[in-house]
Amino acid sequence: MSRAAIEQLLHAGYGDRTIARRLAxxxxxxxxxRTLLRLPAGRPGPKAAGTPADVFWTRARHTDSGHMEWTGTAHRGTTPSLRHGGNRYSAYRVAFTIAHGRAPVGRVEPGCGHPGCIHPQHVEDRAMRDQYTAIFGDAA
Known part of the structure; x- marks a missing residue:
């Protein structure tokens, strides 16, 4: 991972552990x-999350196989979920928004075939699945 990416997150106020987890x-x-940039040592302990994406990155973990797994809670025991500002969010929907910069259309689910994967680049919304079906048909 590039030093520039670490530097950007340090200047944005993310903690060392969150940056390490987010960038693998x-x-x-x-x-x-942090030392090379002459920034003060990170403050230990949990930090207040500014956005649902901030909460997402504290609970997402990279796997050796290139996917990401959820270390947080699951709504109704199945859907990875998080809370921010008193609201519950699907980790799949937050991951989609991180990757695509827009709100998802319909249900979001892993498109990589790995059950429970929450990697932002691996999740698809209904619009993406419909587009795939329109191009390739149901023979996927």
Whole structure:
């Protein structure tokens, strides 16, 4: 991962552990970057989340297979979910918004075939699935 990405998140106020988890780098790498930039040591403990995406990144974990798994709670035992500002959000929908910069249309689910994957680049909304079906038909 590039130093620029770590630097951007440090300046945005993210904690070392959140940056490490989000970028799939070691905490040591983040701390060394912080030192090189002459930024003060990160404040330990949980930080207030500014957006649902901030909460998402604190509970998403990269896997060795290139997917991401949810370490938070699951609504009704099945749908990865998070709370922010008193509202419940689907982790799938938040991941979709992170990746595509727009609200999803309809149900969001993993498109990679890996059950429960919440990687922002792996989730699809109904509009994407409909477009795929329009191009390739139902023979997928």
């Amino acid at each position: 780098v070691s905490i040591g790498t983040v701390r060394r970057t």
